[in-house]
Amino acid sequence: MAQKLTQQQRIERMDSALSVRYYKIPYDTNYVVRPEGTVTLKVRINQTGNDFHAKGTVNGINSKADLSTSYKTTVSVGASYRGISASLSVNPAKWKGMYKDYEFNLNYYSSRISVDFSYQRSESLSGDVYRDDRLSQMESGDLTLKIVNFAGYYAFNHRRFSFPAAFNQSYIQRRSAGSWLAGISYQGGIIETSDELKAKNPNAPEVSIDVGHVGIGGGYGYNWVLGKRWLLHFSMLPTFVVYNRNYMTVNDVRKEAHHMRFNMIFNERAAIVYHFSPRYFAGANLVMNNSVFDDDVVVVNQNKWRARAFFGLRL
Numbered sequence: 001m002a003q004k005l006t007q008q009q010r011i012e013r014m015d016s017a018l019s020v021r022y023y024k025i026p027y028d029t030n031y032v033v034r035p036e037g038t039v040t041l042k043v044r045i046n047q048t049g050n051d052f053h054a055k056g057t058v059n060g061i062n063s064k065a066d067l068s069t070s071y072k073t074t075v076s077v078g079a080s081y082r083g084i085s086a087s088l089s090v091n092p093a094k095w096k097g098m099y100k101d102y103e104f105n106l107n108y109y110s111s112r113i114s115v116d117f118s119y120q121r122s123e124s125l126s127g128d129v130y131r132d133d134r135l136s137q138m139e140s141g142d143l144t145l146k147i148v149n150f151a152g153y154y155a156f157n158h159r160r161f162s163f164p165a166a167f168n169q170s171y172i173q174r175r176s177a178g179s180w181l182a183g184i185s186y187q188g189g190i191i192e193t194s195d196e197l198k199a200k201n202p203n204a205p206e207v208s209i210d211v212g213h214v215g216i217g218g219g220y221g222y223n224w225v226l227g228k229r230w231l232l233h234f235s236m237l238p239t240f241v242v243y244n245r246n247y248m249t250v251n252d253v254r255k256e257a258h259h260m261r262f263n264m265i266f267n268e269r270a271a272i273v274y275h276f277s278p279r280y281f282a283g284a285n286l287v288m289n290n291s292v293f294d295d296d297v298v299v300v301n302q303n304k305w306r307a308r309a310f311f312g313l314r315l
Helices: 007-024 163-167 193-198
Strands: 041-059 061-068 072-081 084-088 102-109 113-122 128-129 134-138 143-155 177-193 206-227 230-250 252-257 264-275 280-293 298-314
Touching: 007 264, 041 113, 041 280, 061 206, 061 230, 072 102, 102 128, 113 298, 143 230, 143 264, 163 206, 163 230, 163 264, 163 280, 177 230, 177 264, 177 280, 206 264, 206 298, 230 280
Parallel strands: none
Antiparallel strands: 041 061, 041 072, 041 298, 061 128, 072 084, 102 113, 113 143, 128 134, 143 177, 177 206, 206 230, 230 252, 230 264, 264 280, 280 298
């Protein structure tokens, strides 16, 4: 025969069940909560760009390059169900034949781990290349760029500090909180003169700049909650390069940088989110990967960035 429970025993059991359920939640509900509704719809405008600077001395000739790609602007419509998202992007300049580059961006944000990954293949790289005092202006199509950028974060205070609240809005930050971060960075790729340039100008120098860097480090991120509507985010993760591969080749003569130097990769993020109501929100964010590699032979600096503005609706 089943034993009857007293009122006090029923209350104690209920408290115990609620306690177990609470501690299984991977976040502190005083600081971070799930939004109302399970489906989120978004309209986003994205723009990306990449600047590349290098200099070195090869065969007694000082060379310097200041280059940048065309800006890529896309408009996307996306839907998210409990943090799982899918979107469709349109590039108007691509349709008109004004933008011929290829770029792939992947951003993953969870309570503990966040990842920014991008691959870019560009023929729109243009700018100035100096050889001693002689200036060569590189036009779109003269150079080919293939580059990979990767940054991975781990947030130690993930129960109270939420990257998703600032970047994909799958959580809502209720109180201001910050977290120390650990992470790893990679930047690597190649820039080289194209066959089109060789056909157009047979006397143009054949230049190839090859880079590859792996860095590890730590940083800090903070979410400021202002009132009940505003969220401001800023984080920085500097990483120290533990592997370095830089070399510049001019007309088949190659100079390679030293493998171990005190060089760094900086990863920065910023965001602002405004909640009109529990259902409607809007905002903007910025992700940047900056590197500075200073060597006696080759100096390389890359600045990759992605800016985004968005408007969202929760159902």
